[in-house]
Every structure is written in C-alpha cells, then in structure tokens.
Amino acid sequence: MGDEDFACGHSGASSTFPQQCSALRKNGFVMIKGRPCKIMEMSTSKTGKHGHAKVHLTGLDIFTQKKYEDICPSTHNMDVPHVTRKDYQVIDVSEGFLGLLDDAGTIREDLKVPDTDVGKEIQQKFENGDNFMVTVLKALEEENVIATKAQN
Numbered sequence: 001m002g003d004e005d006f007a008c009g010h011s012g013a014s015s016t017f018p019q020q021c022s023a024l025r026k027n028g029f030v031m032i033k034g035r036p037c038k039i040m041e042m043s044t045s046k047t048g049k050h051g052h053a054k055v056h057l058t059g060l061d062i063f064t065q066k067k068y069e070d071i072c073p074s075t076h077n078m079d080v081p082h083v084t085r086k087d088y089q090v091i092d093v094s095e096g097f098l099g100l101l102d103d104a105g106t107i108r109e110d111l112k113v114p115d116t117d118v119g120k121e122i123q124q125k126f127e128n129g130d131n132f133m134v135t136v137l138k139a140l141e142e143e144n145v146i147a148t149k150a151q152n
Contacts, residue, residue: 015140018077021055029083029139032068035061036081036139044074052076062137063144081139089133089151093126098145100134111136114145121148 016031024030028039037059045054052073059068062083072078091107092099098111113119125132125148135147 014082016079016081019080020074021072021076021078022053022074024055024057024078024080029062029081030057030059030070031079031081032057032059032070035066035068036063036083036142037068038062040067062139062146063142083137083139086136086138087133087149088136089131090122090126090148093123098122098134100136111143111145118145118148 019030022044024039024042026039026042030037030039039057039059041056041058043056045056047053052075054071055074057070057072059070060066061068070078086102088098088100088102088108090098091101092109093113096113097109098113099107099109100111101107113122122132122134122145131151133149133151134145135149136143137146
C-alpha cells in the first residue's frame with residue numbers, strides 16, 4: 001500500500017467542460033481539432049425527416065490566430081476550454097522573456113515575448129520606458145500574451 005506516488009499535485013479539475021452544440025454562441029470559446037478557438041461564425045442547417053440539425057462552426061485559435069472549422073450535430077456535446085484572462089504590469093524584458101507583476105505583487109518571469117506584432121510592440125514600449133500592462137490568456141495549460149495597454 002505504501003508505493004503509490006502522489007507527487008504530481010494536479011487538482012483533478014479538467015481544462016475543458018462539455019457544452020451542447022446548440023448552446024454555443026458567437027464570440028464564445030470551443031475546442032476545434034484539439035485547439036482552443038474563439039467562435040467567429042456559426043450557422044445551423046436543418047436536415048431531413050429523421051436527421052439532426054447540424055451546427056457549422058468557424059473559429060480562430062486564440063493563440064495562433066489560425067482558422068479552424070467543424071460541423072457537429074446540434075444535440076451533441078463539444079468541449080469548451082476554461083479560458084482565463086489576466087493583466088500584468090511589465091517590469092522587465094530580457095533574453096526573450098517577460099518580467100511580469102500581478103495585482104497581488106507576485107513576479108513571474110516564465111512567459112516568452114510573443115513572435116508577433118504584439119511582441120514587437122512590447123519590445124518597443126519597454127525600450128521607450130513606457131509604463132504598460134499586458135493581457136495574458138490561459139487555456140489548457142498554455143499561456144500567451146495577446147495584447148498590451150497603457151497603464152493609467
């Protein structure tokens with residue numbers, strides 16, 4: 001009985017939850033082909049006498065902005081990712097990583113500067129000595145900086 005290993009420390013909470021296709025809404029989130037996506041377009045098609053109505057989803061990956069499409073019966077469940085959004089103050093940019101400070105005063109230095117226009121904007125603002133915040137989206141243990149905003 002003494003040889004179990006409980007060192008992982010996982011809370012057991014799932015990173016997604018099921019939701020019926022017909023209950024999904026535009027601008028909501030959904031998993032398409034294993035990626036967390038924001039729903040950009042949705043259309044429902046009626047089918048034959050005994051068929052199911054089908055929902056056609058078009059979504060953009062919230063991290064890569066890649067377009068994904070899926071079709072599923074409106075009565076089926078689809079996975080919806082738990083997406084959290086948090087703002088951090090940028091206190092340092094070094095060696096491609098961000099030094100971030102949250103509201104509680106906790107510092108984290110494990111997020112990379114993104115290889116996008118947002119990343120260039122962060123680099124530029126930091127070099128200019130601006131005070132600014134970044135918005136970090138987290139879904140499925142993946143985190144990414146998606147926007148910057150001036151600090152009041």
